[in-house]
Amino acid sequence: MDTIVKVESNRISSIKRRNMWNAVLRHKVLYLLMLPGIIYMLLNNYIPMFGIIIAFKNYNFEDGFLFSPTVGFDNFRYLFETPDAFIMTRNTLGYNAVFIVVNLVMSVTMAILLNEVRNRYSKRFYQSAVLLPFFLSAVIVAYLVYSLLNPDSGLVNRYILKSFGIEPISWYLEPKYWPFILVITNAWKNVGYGSIIYISAMTGIDTEYYEAATIDGARKWQQVKYITIPLLVPVMVIMTILSIGRIFYSDFGLFYQLPMGSGTLLPVTNVIDTYVYNSLVNMGDIGMSSAAGFYQSVVGFLLVLTTNLVVRKISPENALF
């Protein structure tokens, strides 16, 4: 009896296998299409993923990733003995947390206000204008900030502070102003872009809600408060959770370009990404740099996984997988 079942199941699985093989053959062109992309990802993404083991090694080029001498957790011990480890973690988390809140509030406000602009041409102009900064590179943004904050000829020192009778400020040497400068610049660059998502979410709201509310005598502000905002909340929640998943990663360009290499500003501008870059390229310290990179990758990975689980619970269509 048993043998019959076994023979039968063997036969079925071999048929299955043959069918599978046929199906693969039928789709061979599709696999061929994927090939360049797959190879690229293997080289650009997957090999470096395994290369992450160099955080546990004293890397040298002759021995390569696999055969460089292993040093265990030494790199991490050195890294976490420096004050940098705390500073860069604090800065990364702190700035991102503030960015998330500020950008959320400003993007939603802007989207709601823009939706109230009735004139088609002004609406299009406003939207184009506020979206413009998003298209500028971090280098250009550094130019713009420099033209405002240049201590000798910058607009802020020369005109704005002067007209209030305030002494010129050496912006690039005074760390205390930089949290504000970075938050403002980040919002300036990204709020226009962020508002697009909420505007497109608002076009999906059924106009009948507003018609009914108007009949019931609801004023504009009440409509916003009781219809628009509640219906935007799911989108806000998703966007926020997704940003929280990325909270261990920073906008390298913003933190690297804006301070223009000013060392005095490092305590308030150093984030994990800039630390990894500086210790690799400027100090040539592969150990510290790869340890910091490992720390970022692993914590970042756990955060993305966790937030993705949460997103999958509330809104499966927005989950990555």
Next chain:
Amino acid sequence: MKNNRTHWLIHVIFIFCSAAAILPVLLVVAISFSSEDSINKYGYSLLPHEFSTYAYQYIFNDPHVLLRAYGNTIFATVVGTLTCMIITSALAYPLSRKSMPFRKFFTMFVVLTILFNGGLVPWYIVMKNYLHFSDNIWALVVPGLLLNGFNVLIMRTFFLNTIPGELLEAANMDGAGEFRIFAQIVIPLSKPVYATIGLFATLAYWNDWYNSMIFQVNHDNYSMQYVLQSILLNIQYLAQNTKSNNMSASLASLPQETSRMAMAIVAIGPIIFAYPFFQKYFIKGLTIGAVKG
């Protein structure tokens, strides 16, 4: 009455926001068209105290640096964007085909690149020491920028939602091969998503300074943005990299403040001019992307 006032208030707010977005760019334009003397005397201002095109004359007088950088950026942008669109869609389309075996496996293969990365150090070593992307123009095109998992997912979702399965089946019945179906049916139906991905890629390449910064040693291989960064950090960069033999003379005549602003304007010029045209597609594309990020 009250409603009217609110409307005016909204306009005032947006005029302020628009000004905040545009004025910094105009400030750089104004500086680039000022005379160096007036900048030294009065500082930067939104209207040039003394109008002058000397900064532009200076950078176009010996356009070696400028042309080289522009050439590199244009090369990287054109080759990179086209390749990006081809390999991204060629990877995304099969993932949209539900009948393909191992579809889930390959999708996870792509998703994992978004979830986890090895960080800068191993990536840099692989690219530079093993694949030899250093100090050649290809280092501006290939590492990092050519393909990213997000774009693959955006395209896959677009194919899934907009290409009717019946259409593919019908084409198959009529004897069209897979490659022909992709090239002659799927691509023409998917112009919007190609436009979106193409725009994202163009922007990424045009604005890229990172690859130049970490891979290039030779100034001749710098992208536009990285040349700009070098000028911002070291005003003398322009004079030091001219072809003329008399470096000290060109250093002396260098209009330091205005010429670098002129360089910045020359670099963003194409984006500003193209902006009104591509902005519409970009917004449309973002909404495609936002459906499933």
